[in-house]
Amino acid sequence: MSDNTFMGVPREKIPWAPTIDYARCDFCMECDKFCPHQVYQRQEGDVKLVVSNPANCVVFCRACAKTCGPDALSFPNKPEIIEVIKRLREEGGDG
Amino acid sequence: MAERFAVLPCNGLDKAVGPLAREIALAVVEACEGELVCPVLFNNLPARYAKALELPLIVIDGCGTRCASKLAAEHALKVVRKLQVAEALKEMGESAGETLTPDPERLALCQRLAERLLSAPEEGTTRDREAAFTEPVEYATVTRDKFIFRIPRQGYLFNENHCWVRVAGGRARVGLSDYMQQELGDLTYCELPQVGAEIGQFDAVGSVESVKAVSDIISPVSGPVVAVNPAVAETPEIINQDPYVRGWVAELELRDLESDRALLLDGEAYLTLVRQKAADYRP
Numbered sequence: 001m002s003d004n005t006f007m008g009v010p011r012e013k014i015p016w017a018p019t020i021d022y023a024r025c026d027f028c029m030e031c032d033k034f035c036p037h038q039v040y041q042r043q044e045g046d047v048k049l050v051v052s053n054p055a056n057c058v059v060f061c062r063a064c065a066k067t068c069g070p071d072a073l074s075f076p077n078k079p080e081i082i083e084v085i086k087r088l089r090e091e092g093g094d095g
Numbered sequence: 096m097a098e099r100f101a102v103l104p105c106n107g108l109d110k111a112v113g114p115l116a117r118e119i120a121l122a123v124v125e126a127c128e129g130e131l132v133c134p135v136l137f138n139n140l141p142a143r144y145a146k147a148l149e150l151p152l153i154v155i156d157g158c159g160t161r162c163a164s165k166l167a168a169e170h171a172l173k174v175v176r177k178l179q180v181a182e183a184l185k186e187m188g189e190s191a192g193e194t195l196t197p198d199p200e201r202l203a204l205c206q207r208l209a210e211r212l213l214s215a216p217e218e219g220t221t222r223d224r225e226a227a228f229t230e231p232v233e234y235a236t237v238t239r240d241k242f243i244f245r246i247p248r249q250g251y252l253f254n255e256n257h258c259w260v261r262v263a264g265g266r267a268r269v270g271l272s273d274y275m276q277q278e279l280g281d282l283t284y285c286e287l288p289q290v291g292a293e294i295g296q297f298d299a300v301g302s303v304e305s306v307k308a309v310s311d312i313i314s315p316v317s318g319p320v321v322a323v324n325p326a327v328a329e330t331p332e333i334i335n336q337d338p339y340v341r342g343w344v345a346e347l348e349l350r351d352l353e354s355d356r357a358l359l360l361d362g363e364a365y366l367t368l369v370r371q372k373a374a375d376y377r378p
Contacts, residue, residue: 007255007358036308060256060297063311078297082358 006059009088016081017054018064022047024072031064031073039064059085100124100213101150103132103167105157105180111191112157112180115205118197119180120155122209134166141170151175153212178212186319188293207350214265214349227263232339235366237274239373245273246366247339252356253365254297256313259339260359262352267316268343269300274369276338279305282331287323288345294320296355300345303331312344316355322346 004011017039018031027048032040041052051057059081065073104120107113124131130147137144152172154163156179167174184191184204192201234245251259257275260267276282284304294300300314301323323345327333334342349355360368 034309058256060313061311062299063302063309066302066309078295082297085358 004055007085007089009085009092011059012055013088014059014081014085015054016059016076017051017057018062018073018075020049020051021072021074024070025049026070026072028069030067030069034067035064099127099150100129100153100175101132101144101147102129102153102155103134103137103163103172104155105163106134107157107160107162108195110158111193111195111197112184114195114197115184115191115201116155116157116163116180118202118205119178119209119212122206123153123155123212126209126213134163137170138166148172153177155180155212157181176212178208180208183208186291211265211348224264224266228261228268228343229340235362237366237369237373242277242373244277244369244373245339246362246369248362251339251362251365252315252359253362253368254313254315254359255368256297256311258300258313258315260315261339261343262349265349266321267318267347267349267352269312269314269316269345269347270343271303271312271334271338272365272369273338274372275310276335276342279303279310280307281305282334285327285331285334285344287325287328288320290320290323292320294318294345294347296358300347303334314345314347315359316347316349316352318347318350320345321348 006014029042029049032042032049037056037058039051039053039057040049042049060078062075065075100123102120102123105113105116120131123129130150132144132147152167152174154167154174154177156163156177158181161179164177181191187204189204192198197205232247233249235248237244237246251261253259253272257272258269259272260269282303282305286302288294288301294314294317296314296317298314299311301312303310303312324343327342327344
């Protein structure tokens with residue numbers, strides 16, 4: 001069994017991760033301070049924060065969004081992700 | 096085989112809820128191979144239904160006038176389950192609509208309400224359900240250094256977000272697994288959901304905060320919240336002490352357990368998952 005799976009599906013195949021709306025983000029870094037999974041990474045330059053490890057994000061967790069004052073974080077549509085997982089599970093059924 | 100029932104529905108055909116009561120009654124009778132009692136004929140000729148009324152009786156009222164319930168009371172019938180359509184729709188955030196002919200969407204609601212009636216515990220069994228939810232649990236354990244993670248062997252289902260669900264009488268309690276509460280450490284705060292909130296599978300049904308982190312409680316099942324556990328809001332440590340019984344967070348009315356179940360783990364599968372997690376567990 002792969003090291004990093006969620007519901008039997010390789011984690012990197014599940015497109016669940018935050019998206020930063022840079023029009024709103026003020027780089028306060030609250031989300032990065034909050035997230036214990038190193039999903040975010042700070043960097044030099046104009047764009048001081050990126051989602052560098054999307055596969056580290058806990059599927060269905062949106063807790064960091066609550067720390068975001070300017071409401072710059074969004075997540076994928078949950079029912080769609082459930083469908084993706086169901087489909088991948090069916091495809092991987094023989095494995 | 097499912098238990099059979101006699102069903103006495105509202106016969107109010109001049110309001111939108113009446114035809115819905117009829118549809119629910121038909122669905123119940125069909126599903127349990129029960130007996131339908133026409134309120135008009137029963138009123139004129141009770142003997143006609145003497146045989147049918149040997150079965151436990153479900154009464155379905157359309158509106159607040161509760162004609163069917165009153166009729167049952169006049170004839171001293173013992174009612175084991177009842178439903179008032181207008182009220183039930185309101186609870187679900189739905190309406191009876193404008194037309195006397197139910198549309199497909201409302202027919203689907205009727206089907207759901209019929210299923211709920213058939214799976215609902217009989218009146219006066221709230222205590223039985225409470226007993227089912229608090230029955231002692233037999234645990235399997237995973238040990239890693241000085242940490243011991245308990246996993247109920249039976250009666251619980253889990254999602255991979257380390258939340259559990261325990262089902263009794265058409266309802267489900269949800270909470271955090273022992274693994275998750277130990278990973279978080281001493282809890283300092285537990286946010287409960289609103290009673291009445293519609294929760295989808297994998298929606299947050301509250302959150303917990305510990306000295307180390309904040310975490311959403313991801314619901315393994317879908318349905319409206321019908322109760323919350325005020326004890327854990329007041330004393331979150333209860334979740335640390337007894338995560339599977341006294342530490343329940345919310346109680347949901349089940350919408351579609353069969354469909355939810357496809358994405359859940361039983362105790363044994365969750366035990367395997369915790370074994371893997373424990374292998375690289377660093378508190």
